[in-house]
Amino acid sequence: xxxxxxxxxxxxxxxxxxxxxxxxxxxxxxxxxxxxxxxxxxxxxxxxxxxxxxxxxxxxxxxxxxxxxxxxxxxxxxxxxxxxxxxxxxxxxxxxxxxxxxxxxxxxxxxxxxxxxxxxxxxxxxxxxxxxxxxxxxxxxxxxxxxxxxxxxxx
Amino acid sequence: xxxxxxxxxxxxxxxxxxxxxxxxxxxxxxxxxxxxxxxxxxxxxxxxxxxxxxxxxxxxxxxxxxxxxxxxxxxxxxxxxxxxxxxxxxxxxxxxxxxxxxxxxxxxxxxxxxxxxxxxxxxxxxxxxxxxxxxxxxxxxxxxxxxxxxxxxxx
Numbered sequence: 001x002x003x004x005x006x007x008x009x010x011x012x013x014x015x016x017x018x019x020x021x022x023x024x025x026x027x028x029x030x031x032x033x034x035x036x037x038x039x040x041x042x043x044x045x046x047x048x049x050x051x052x053x054x055x056x057x058x059x060x061x062x063x064x065x066x067x068x069x070x071x072x073x074x075x076x077x078x079x080x081x082x083x084x085x086x087x088x089x090x091x092x093x094x095x096x097x098x099x100x101x102x103x104x105x106x107x108x109x110x111x112x113x114x115x116x117x118x119x120x121x122x123x124x125x126x127x128x129x130x131x132x133x134x135x136x137x138x139x140x141x142x143x144x145x146x147x148x149x150x151x152x153x154x155x
Numbered sequence: 156x157x158x159x160x161x162x163x164x165x166x167x168x169x170x171x172x173x174x175x176x177x178x179x180x181x182x183x184x185x186x187x188x189x190x191x192x193x194x195x196x197x198x199x200x201x202x203x204x205x206x207x208x209x210x211x212x213x214x215x216x217x218x219x220x221x222x223x224x225x226x227x228x229x230x231x232x233x234x235x236x237x238x239x240x241x242x243x244x245x246x247x248x249x250x251x252x253x254x255x256x257x258x259x260x261x262x263x264x265x266x267x268x269x270x271x272x273x274x275x276x277x278x279x280x281x282x283x284x285x286x287x288x289x290x291x292x293x294x295x296x297x298x299x300x301x302x303x304x305x306x307x308x309x310x
Contacts, residue, residue: 030193030206031193033186035235036236038206049222051232053234053235063235067222073220077206079208080190080191080218
């Protein structure tokens with residue numbers, strides 16, 4: 001169990017030409033309650049079970065516990081998930097000393113692109129890539145667990 | 156992920172003298188929704204994360220996935236659980252070819268004692284020990300995830 005410190009931004013500029021890796025991600029939620037989410041993810045034929053706690057006041061920091069699953073386990077656990085699934089491609093883009101994870105969503109969240117950067121501490125500085133725009137850290141509408149229930153296309 | 160096949164009975168007779176082992180169990184639920192529960196358990200200084208799916212119609216059979224946790228992980232994940240905790244002692248009692256798990260509850264479920272037997276198939280026969288009474292297999296009120304929300308003392 002570790003503390004996850006992240007900041008999240010909307011993406012408006014071109015980023016794909018700068019990406020050094022990309023993966024398709026499918027994920028569902030066994031639990032999407034506020035303050036405790038249980039996520040099942042399939043990424044590049046591997047499964048992951050991730051449990052996240054409540055955010056701090058700024059929305060920057062959150063407890064996270066993760067365990068790798070076999071693909072078969074992940075597929076079984078995916079069947080237990082709440083209705084709705086998140087389908088996206090994650091691009092990795094380096095900027096200065098940090099790697100930005102840029103998620104391009106499909107399906108009911110088509111049109112939404114967000115970038116996240118993980119930090120070692122809440123006050124760590126980082127270079128902002130040209131493709132990012134408004135910060136949405138802590139805005140629960142952009143949590144994947146919320147995008148599943150209230151997809152971007154319905155906003 | 157395996158199919159768990161169990162039958163559950165109320166306990167009215169004396170069983171402790173027949174027990175060959177006992178453990179104190181503390182457990183909470185990150186998710187207690189119908190058809191998908193995520194349980195954190197501490198038993199004998201070990202932690203377990205268990206995800207269960209929906210029961211079949213008879214209530215006998217249910218998908219179950221379990222992963223062992225360190226005590227520290229279990230204690231952290233316990234903090235994310237819904238309010239309320241199940242506190243009980245589990246006694247193991249052999250009867251014929253089977254081992255019955257007899258749970259004596261404390262706190263808000265004080266007075267409740269239930270016995271469960273795990274079967275290899277739904278139609279497997281088993282010897283009934285003298286201490287068991289009415290069968291409550293499939294009765295959701297006796298699910299631990301429900302006993303947390305509507306404890307026995309409030310019935």
